[in-house]
Amino acid sequence: MLVDAVRQGNRLALGRLLTQVENDSEEGRQALVDLFHYTGGAHLIGVTGAPGTGKSSLVNRLAYHYRHPADGALARRVGIIAVDPSSPFTGGAILGDRVRMRDLAGDPGVFIRSMASRGSLGGLAATTSALVDAMDAAGFDLILVETVGAGQGEVDVASLAHTTLVVEAPGLGDDIQAIKAGILEIADILVINKADMAGVENTERALRGLLQLAHPVTHLMHGVFSHAPAQDEPPSHNEGQYWEPPVLRTVATEGTGVSTLVAEIDRHREYLQESGEWAMRERLRLVSQLDHLLKAELVARWQMSISDAHVQAVIERLMKRDLSPWKAVELLLNGGGT
Amino acid sequence: MGERKIRVLVAKPGLDGHDRGAKVVARSLRDAGMEVIYTGLRQTPEMITEAALQEDVDAVGLSILSGAHMALLPRIFELLKANGQDNVKVFVGGIIPDEDVPRLMEMGVVGVYGPGTLTDQIVQDIRKALGQGVGF
Numbered sequence: 460m461l462v463d464a465v466r467q468g469n470r471l472a473l474g475r476l477l478t479q480v481e482n483d484s485e486e487g488r489q490a491l492v493d494l495f496h497y498t499g500g501a502h503l504i505g506v507t508g509a510p511g512t513g514k515s516s517l518v519n520r521l522a523y524h525y526r527h528p529a530d531g532a533l534a535r536r537v538g539i540i541a542v543d544p545s546s547p548f549t550g551g552a553i554l555g556d557r558v559r560m561r562d563l564a565g566d567p568g569v570f571i572r573s574m575a576s577r578g579s580l581g582g583l584a585a586t587t588s589a590l591v592d593a594m595d596a597a598g599f600d601l602i603l604v605e606t607v608g609a610g611q612g613e614v615d616v617a618s619l620a621h622t623t624l625v626v627e628a629p630g631l632g633d634d635i636q637a638i639k640a641g642i643l644e645i646a647d648i649l650v651i652n653k654a655d656m657a658g659v660e661n662t663e664r665a666l667r668g669l670l671q672l673a674h675p676v677t678h679l680m681h682g683v684f685s686h687a688p689a690q691d692e693p694p695s696h697n698e699g700q701y702w703e704p705p706v707l708r709t710v711a712t713e714g715t716g717v718s719t720l721v722a723e724i725d726r727h728r729e730y731l732q733e734s735g736e737w738a739m740r741e742r743l744r745l746v747s748q749l750d751h752l753l754k755a756e757l758v759a760r761w762q763m764s765i766s767d768a769h770v771q772a773v774i775e776r777l778m779k780r781d782l783s784p785w786k787a788v789e790l791l792l793n794g795g796g797t
Numbered sequence: 798m799g800e801r802k803i804r805v806l807v808a809k810p811g812l813d814g815h816d817r818g819a820k821v822v823a824r825s826l827r828d829a830g831m832e833v834i835y836t837g838l839r840q841t842p843e844m845i846t847e848a849a850l851q852e853d854v855d856a857v858g859l860s861i862l863s864g865a866h867m868a869l870l871p872r873i874f875e876l877l878k879a880n881g882q883d884n885v886k887v888f889v890g891g892i893i894p895d896e897d898v899p900r901l902m903e904m905g906v907v908g909v910y911g912p913g914t915l916t917d918q919i920v921q922d923i924r925k926a927l928g929q930g931v932g933f
Contacts, residue, residue, distance in 0.1 A: 470850055470851070471850060471880060471881045471882070474850050474851055474852065474853035475853050477853060478804075478853040482801050482802075484801075545832075546827060546828070549827065549828050549829065549830045550802070550830045551802075551826065551827035551828060551829060551830045551831050551832065551833070552827060552832045552833065553823055553824065553827050553833045553835055554832060554833065554834045554835065555834075555835045555837075557834060557835070557836050557837075557848060558835065558836060558837035561836075561837070561840075561844065564841075564843070564844045564847060564848075565843060565844070565847065570851055571848075571851050572851055572852060573834050573852060575802070575832045577802075
């Protein structure tokens with residue numbers, strides 16, 4: 460019943476379904492089972508970056524742009540999932556991304572849902588991908604997933620999204636930060652937000668330099684020093700063509716650069732579809748989801764199969780150095796504690 | 798199976814710009830283990846109830862210092878009802894004259910908190926209104 464209402468666009472039902480899914484309740488799981496058939500239609504866009512780079516403001520502007528296209532194009536329905544961190548001590552959270560998204564109020568074509576990370580460390584919550592599935596089945600054309608303020612290791616969004624935006628801002632660190640592994644590597648599009656601030660040239664130079672290092676083949680294809688995105692020439696889709704992440708400047712609070720960003724996001728979707736990478740990413744996403752579910756289920760089943768007393772006995776032996784952790788695992792997996 | 802958290806929307810309707818109280822309450826609820834959706838200043842009743850719907854919150858906390866509570870609260874209850882969210886508990890903080898409190902409670906407000914309220918009191922009242930013990 461919840462499922463039918465969600466499919467028919469009932470917003471109350473969608474809100475309640477998202478709660479069930481987030482809490483991983485029996486009802487939520489059953490609904491996802493019924494809804495899964497209807498997923499796969501939305502373009503999933505991840506938005507990540509350090510705290511304070513303006514992710515929420517950018518999401519606000521992007522969504523507004525999709526709702527009010529300048530060129531007379533059809534308005535697209537936008538779902539937004541914004542993740543903020545849970546306190547590691549109390550489990551509570553303040554979810555404040557809506558503060559920056561007030562331009563979207565009153566628009567029935569937008570649905571914003573805040574969620575707490577609830578102990579997950581990869582920048583998303585454990586059930587974020589399930590929430591995305593629910594919104595996808597509800598018929599949103601685009602789903603923007605904003606991660607917690609991410610540093611260098613919160614890269615889970617890349618295995619969830621079709622298109623990942625990494626948002627930077629001037630003055631956040633020198634170029635050694637940029638060449639560390641991690642978040643920059645997952646960017647399909649690099650956005651330098653707050654581009655009206657001092658130091659934007661340095662940030663852009665550092666990012667472009669990094670991209671040159673990360674995409675050496677680019678030089679062969681676009682000429683030795685041509686590292687700018689080939690915006691003026693139509694993208695060719697030859698065999699072996701690949702995506703070179705563009706570096707874009709925006710000022711989200713004023714909307715500067717957002718139409719270019721929207722165009723680049725669309726261009727990335729076209730690239731993914733024409734190159735066959737869309738299917739590849741879908742596979743990656745589903746495999747990763749399956750992997751998570753399988754592991755959780757295996758652990759749950761194992762926990763059902765073994766008594767707490769056995770586990771405690773093994774832990775006691777560990778404490779006495781009578782047993783190594785590796786041997787303990789063997790013992791526990793074989794169903795015995797002694 | 799996952800966990801169930803109390804979700805509370807903390808909003809500031811109306812035109813005054815003093816959000817210190819709302820932030821203190823938001824922080825206290827967070828420290829009590831709740832998930833607080835904070836929407837910021839100058840929210841209309843429409844914006845508040847729309848957010849309550851999308852976020853599927855259990856409770857809404859409103860900070861009102863402008864004296865407009867007798868106009869804002871009926872509208873918010875009306876919209877919550879129209880959205881099918883009669884279940885949502887509403888509490889109010891700020892500057893509310895004593896004589897208005899009974900009328901607000903009659904409308905369905907579960908608690909009115911003026912200056913000097915201990916934040917623990919608000920936490921306890923929310924849990925009680927939602928039918929949950931302190932250990933939730």
